[in-house]
Amino acid sequence: MEWKNCLNIKAGRAGRRVLVLLPFWLFVVADLSAGVLVAPTVVYMSDRERTGRITVQNPSDEPKEVSVYVSFGIPESDSLGGVRITLADSAITDPRSAADWIKVFPRRLILGPGETQVVRFVARPPKDIADGEYWARIVIRAEHGQTTIPSANQVDGIVTTLNMVMQTAIALKFRTGNLVSKLEVYDTRIEPSDSLVQVLVSMENLGNVSYVGLLTSILYDANDRQICQDNIDLAVYRKLTRNLNLPIPEGDFQKPYRVEIAIGNEGRKDVRAEYAIPGNRIEYGLAVE
Secondary structure: OEEEEEOOEOOOOOOOOOOOOOOOOOOOOEEOOOOOEEEOOEEEEEOOOOEEEEEEEOOOOOOEEEEEEEEEOOOEEOOOOOEEOOOEOOOOOOOOEOHHHEEEEOOEEEEOOOOEEEEEEEEOOOOOOOOEEEEEEEEEEEEEEEEEEEOOOHHHOOEEEEEEEEEEEEEEEEEEOOOOEOEEEEEEEEEEOOOEEEEEEEEEEOOOOOEEEEEEEEEEOOOOOEEEEEEEEEEEOOEEEEEEEEEOOOOOOOOOOEEEEEEEOOOOOOOOHHHOOOEOOEEEEEEOO
């Protein structure tokens, strides 16, 4: 979830839901575009608690066929800070993948109108795995039944039948041993224009768990007046670049500008306290040239 606060501007970013491509990030309930409802959006498991569960609900007045399976994918970014998740179902080589040893019960279910069912997960990790966090994606597919679309040539009586399928993927994290949350910023690029300052922050995860926190960027003028603030939820698994946009509204703001950046675990309301792993905090400032 992202939000923006600027002087003289009513601006904000609404939470965005995507299917396979990421947002990052998170809601209390994942809604497959009126297909089914899924909660929670992250499943946590550990060497002490090797079972997990999600609740799947059909809020519609039609039956839904739902399938659940485990895949692998972590947030990755391009050089401009665009974030995506690419799901892999086979030939997974990432040493932190848990996809091969998470079992699903049941894998397929039929939900009548208004019905709810629990889907359970069991972790069967290899022996003597290294300390840290292991990752998978729970993929939920809901089929909406068949929709008939007439062809352009009504005389022929030809119709096309479509199966409407909605899909979402939520995170699963398995934790074992000593857990370390540590982040490093290895590059920051500032690209100013007359009406906008764009900040690109490149980070690397140096711990053995995903670094989950909040990235804040604040733009000040030469008189220490705050011009604009941008905040984004952060989840760094390997390396990640995030893009923050700081609009410059009309006003008596004096150059040179500067940007103050802060990264920390505080402020994430979508992560329950018992699942949060405190990590290092990073604060620094850069001149806008």
